[in-house]
Amino acid sequence: MTIKVGDTLPSVNLKYCPYDPSLEHACGIPQNLSTDSFKGKKVVIFGVPGAFTPTCNNSHLPEFHQKFQELTAKGVDQVICISTSDAFVMDAWGKWTKTNDKLILAADGNGEFVTATGLAQDLTKIGFGPLRSQRFALVADDLKVTYIGVETGSGVSVSGATAVLAAL
Template sequence: MAQIQVGDILPSVSLKFCPYDSSLKNACGIPQNLKTDSFKGKKVVIFGVPGAFTPTCNNNHLPEYHEKYSDLVNKGVDQVVCLSTADAFVMDAWGKWANVSDKVIMAADGNGDFVKATGLVQDLTKNGMGAVRSKRFAMVVDDMKVVYIGVEFGVSVSGATAVLAKL
């Protein structure tokens, strides 16, 4: 599939997440569905990372979105979603470890349904990370329509600062 572009409608896909629990001791119970259809009528920033706890994702990408959350909200963003092809338990643990609280929804695309449907999938078997991984990206979705997308290796077009400049 071709990569999703500005002007495209976000595909209907179901992701998994663990609802935020203020007690860091509580592990995720039963992951809940997060359907992309729930973004209808909202402005949502979705950023994808190749792997939880990986160096660039952990040290640069996720922290910047957490730090700039209020700025994003002030620009009209309703939700910020971090997406990876990990499972919901890993995403929950990463969110707790990074202390993102309820600001960033840590969404799991465990089967790669979202990244495949949007053309944002990459094969990282050569790095020992598996055949279905997310590319590093950020997109702004306004009422299900993609109004910005940045895909890259680093964080110059997919980081929170780049997204803020596009809002």
């Protein structure tokens, strides 16, 4: 079952490398990012099937970075991008795209978040493996989902920053 508006976010730990401009080419030690830390906050979480992949890299991630100020102006406290990659890949992707100054690029390496929310998919047929995130965006206010957009085709529409802004 896929998470829906009104549901509570599951309690899981993601991994991320905090933004540190002095660590230009290294992550350091990945930190836990518990979804429980979103209590009392308005967060946007968007999921991508893979870091560095064409749509994720050229459309999805950049739009959230470009519209970050608009999102925070509407009360968003944090914008988190998740993928089933590891924290080191997510850190490298954030540095390469220069988006980790505003966005948190977090790893759901074991797929706990996407599995618990019903947002996992099997992309074995294209060589990506059996556990990947669907392309989605959700807004949670004090852990309650207030918006969810899951893509059913290719490209970015309901999971993009423009759709999220329209829902806020």
